[in-house]
Amino acid sequence: xxxxxxxxxxxxxxxxxxxxxxxxxxxxxxxxxxxxxxxxxxxxxxxxxxxxxxxxxxxxxxxxxxxxxxxxxxxxxxxxxxxxxxxxxxxxxxxxxxxxxxxxxxxxxxxxxxxxxxxxxxxxxxxxxxxxxxxxxxxxxxxxxxxxxxxxxxxxxxxxxxxxxxxxxxxxxxxxxxxxxxxxxxxxxxxxxxxxxxxxxxxxxxxxxxxxxxxxxxxxxxxxxxxxxxxxxxxxxxxxxxxxxxxxxxxxxxxxxxxxxxxxxxxxxxxxxxxxxxxxxxxxxxxxxxxxxxxxxxxxxxxxxxxxxxxxxxxxxxxxxxxxxxxxxxxxxxxxxxxxxxxxxxxxxxxxxxxxxxxxxxxxxxxxxxxxxxxxxxxxxxxxxxxxxxxxxxxxxxxxxxxxxxxxxxxxxxxxxxxxxxxxxxxxxxxxxxxxxxxxxxxxxxxxxxxxxxxxxxxxxxxxxxxxxxxxxxxxxxxxxxxxxxxxxxxxxxxxxxxxxxxxxxxxxxxxxxxxxxxxxxxxxxxxxxxxxxxxx
Amino acid sequence: xxxxxxxxxxxxxxxxxxxxxxxxxxxxxxxxxxxxxxxxxxxxxxxxxxxxxxxxxxxxxxxxxxxxxxxxxxxxxxxxxxxxxxxxxxxxxx
Numbered sequence: 001x002x003x004x005x006x007x008x009x010x011x012x013x014x015x016x017x018x019x020x021x022x023x024x025x026x027x028x029x030x031x032x033x034x035x036x037x038x039x040x041x042x043x044x045x046x047x048x049x050x051x052x053x054x055x056x057x058x059x060x061x062x063x064x065x066x067x068x069x070x071x072x073x074x075x076x077x078x079x080x081x082x083x084x085x086x087x088x089x090x091x092x093x094x095x096x097x098x099x100x101x102x103x104x105x106x107x108x109x110x111x112x113x114x115x116x117x118x119x120x121x122x123x124x125x126x127x128x129x130x131x132x133x134x135x136x137x138x139x140x141x142x143x144x145x146x147x148x149x150x151x152x153x154x155x156x157x158x159x160x161x162x163x164x165x166x167x168x169x170x171x172x173x174x175x176x177x178x179x180x181x182x183x184x185x186x187x188x189x190x191x192x193x194x195x196x197x198x199x200x201x202x203x204x205x206x207x208x209x210x211x212x213x214x215x216x217x218x219x220x221x222x223x224x225x226x227x228x229x230x231x232x233x234x235x236x237x238x239x240x241x242x243x244x245x246x247x248x249x250x251x252x253x254x255x256x257x258x259x260x261x262x263x264x265x266x267x268x269x270x271x272x273x274x275x276x277x278x279x280x281x282x283x284x285x286x287x288x289x290x291x292x293x294x295x296x297x298x299x300x301x302x303x304x305x306x307x308x309x310x311x312x313x314x315x316x317x318x319x320x321x322x323x324x325x326x327x328x329x330x331x332x333x334x335x336x337x338x339x340x341x342x343x344x345x346x347x348x349x350x351x352x353x354x355x356x357x358x359x360x361x362x363x364x365x366x367x368x369x370x371x372x373x374x375x376x377x378x379x380x381x382x383x384x385x386x387x388x389x390x391x392x393x394x395x396x397x398x399x400x401x402x403x404x405x406x407x408x409x410x411x412x413x414x415x416x417x418x419x420x421x422x423x424x425x426x427x428x429x430x431x432x433x434x435x436x437x438x439x440x441x442x443x444x445x446x447x448x449x450x451x452x453x454x455x456x457x458x459x460x461x462x463x464x465x466x467x468x469x470x471x472x473x474x475x476x477x478x479x480x481x482x483x484x485x486x487x488x489x490x491x492x493x494x495x496x497x498x499x500x501x502x503x504x505x506x507x508x509x510x511x512x513x514x515x516x517x518x519x520x521x522x523x524x525x526x527x528x529x530x531x532x533x534x535x536x537x
Numbered sequence: 538x539x540x541x542x543x544x545x546x547x548x549x550x551x552x553x554x555x556x557x558x559x560x561x562x563x564x565x566x567x568x569x570x571x572x573x574x575x576x577x578x579x580x581x582x583x584x585x586x587x588x589x590x591x592x593x594x595x596x597x598x599x600x601x602x603x604x605x606x607x608x609x610x611x612x613x614x615x616x617x618x619x620x621x622x623x624x625x626x627x628x629x630x631x
Contacts, residue, residue: 188613189557189616189617210617217606353539354607357607358607
C-alpha cells in the first residue's frame with residue numbers, strides 16, 4: 001500500500017530513487033526560506049485588504065475622483081513646482097490615495113528608487129474626503145508583499161537571489177516529487193488519518209497534488225518575475241543600451257526639458273476620466289512631470305485590477321491643454337507573455353472569489369512545504385539508533401522546523417497585534433511593527449531551542465492560535481464603528497478578515513491539541529514497510 | 538455564474554473517489570463492482586469534461602481557463618474533504 005515500488009513499473013528503479021533523493025534535498029535545504037516565502041506570499045494576496053484592515057480609522061473610499069481632485073489640490077499647495085508627482089489612484093479596495101513627489105531642488109536624486117530613502121516629507125496620504133489624512137503609520141499588507149521577495153534587514157539584491165534560488169529548488173522539488181509519487185492518481189483521494197508517518201505523507205501528497213497546477217504555475221511565474229536578474233543573458237545579447245530595454249519593456253512618453261515658463265496645470269479629474277475611457281478600464285497611477293510649467297506632461301496608467309497583463313497600457317497628455325499626445329503601443333509577444341505570467345503570479349486581476357482560490361491554494365502550498373519539512377524528521381526519527389540522542393543533523397532540522405514553522409506564524413500574529421496596540425501617534429511606528437515581528441520570531445526561535453520539541457510545538461502553535469483568536473475578539477470589542485455595523489454598511493472587510501483570523505486561530509489550537517495528545521508508538525518495522533518508506537526518502 | 542463549475546467539478550471528483558475500493562467500501566459498505574466502477578468513471582469524466590467548455594462559455598478565453606483551473610482544483614479539494622472528513626457513519630444504502 002501507499003508509495004511503494006510497483007512491480008513492472010515503467011520508470012526504472014534507480015531513476016526513481018535518484019529523483020526521490022533529489023526531492024528530499026532540494027526540498028530541505030532551502031525549505032525554511034520557501035516556507036517564509038509561501039507564507040508571506042499567501043498573506044500578500046490580501047495586500048490591499050490588509051492595507052485597509054491595518055488602518056481601521058480610515059473610512060472606505062466611495063468616490064475616487066473626489067480623492068483625486070483633493071490630491072491635486074494638496075500637491076499644488078505643497079509642491080507647486082516639483083519635478084514630478086506620483087498619485088496612486090484610489091479605489092474601493094484601498095483606504096487612501098498615496099502621493100509621492102520629487103521636489104525640484106532634488107532633481108539629481110534617482111527617481112522613485114530606494115523605498116528606504118523615501119522620507120515622510122515627500123509622501124502623503126489623501127483620504128476619502130479628499131484631504132490629507134493622518135492615519136497610524138503602518139506598512140500594512142505591503143509589508144508581506146515586499147517581504148515575499150525582498151526579505152528584510154538585507155540588501156534587496158541578495159534577498160532576491162536567495163528567493164530566486166529557493167524558487168528554483170522548489171521547481172526541482174515539485175517535478176521530482178511528481179516522479180517520486182508513483183501512484184499519483186490512485187492515491188489522489190487517500191488520507192489515512194492517525195497513522196503517524198503515513199498520515200504525514202498523505203497530507204503532504206494531498207496538499208501537493210490537489211493544488212499541483214497552482215504550485216507549478218506560482219513557482220514558474222515567480223521565477224519569471226525575477227528572470228531579468230536570474231538570467232540576464234538574453235537581454236545582454238540583444239541590447240547594448242539599458243535605456244533601450246527599458247523603452248522596449250516599459251514604453252513611456254518623452255518629457256521635454258523644463259521650459260521655465262509657468263503655466264497652470266489642467267484639472268486632473270477630466271483627464272483621468274478621458275484616459276479611463278481610452279484605456280478601457282480604471283486608472284492605477286497618475287504621473288505628472290514638471291507640474292506648473294508649460295512643458296508639463298501627465299501620464300495615466302491602466303490598473304491591472306481588470307487585466308491579466310500587469311504591464312497596463314498608458315496614455316499621456318499635455319499638462320496645460322489636457323490634450324492627449326501619446327498612447328503606449330500594444331505590447332509585443334515577449335513583453336505580453338512576461339506581463340501575463342506576472343499577472344498570473346500576483347493575481348491582481350482576481351475578484352474576491354478567485355482571490356480566495358488563490359489564497360487557499362497558497363495555504364495548501366504552505367502546508368505542503370511545512371509537512372515536507374516535518375516529514376523529514378518523522379521519517380528519520382524511527383530509524384535513529386538512539387532516539388534519546390539524535391545526531392546533529394537531525395537536531396538542526398528539528399529545531400529549525402520548530403523555530404520557523406512554529407515561530408514565524410506567531411511572529412505574524414505579533415505583527416498584527418503591534419498594529420493594534422502600538423500608540424498610533426508614534427513616528428517611526430511602521431518600522432516598529434516590523435521590529436515586533438522579528439523580536440517575537442527571535443524569542444520564539446530561542447524558546448524552540450530551549451524547550452523540548454514536544455513542548456515547543458505546543459507552546460508556539462497554541463500561542464499563535466490564542467493570539468489570532470484574541471485579535472478577532474479585540475477588534476470585536478474595540479472597533480468603532482463595529483465590524484458588524486461596517487458589514488451592514490456594505491463593507492465586509494472587517495468581518496471577513498477577523499473571522500478568517502479566528503478560523504486560523506482555531507486551526508492552530510487544534511493542531512496544538514493534536515500534538516499534546518500524540519503518543520509516539522514504537523513500532524517494529526517490517527522489511528517491506530521499510531522499502532516502501534524509502535521510496536519517498 | 539462561473540461558480541457553477543465548482544459543484545460540477547466536485548461531483549466529478551466525488552465519482553472518481555467513490556470508484557476507488559477504499560472509499561467505495563467506506564460509503565457503500567461493499568467493494569465496488571466492475572460495472573458500477575465503469576459507470577462512475579464515465580460519469581466523473583463527463584462532469585469534469587463539461588467544466589472547461591462551461592468556463593469558457595461563461596468567462597471567455599482569457600479568464601475562462603484561469604477560473605476553470607482554479608475551480609477544478611477547488612472542486613477536487615471539496616471532494617477530498619468530503620470523502621475523508623465526512624462522518625464515518627455517512628453511508629449510501631442500496
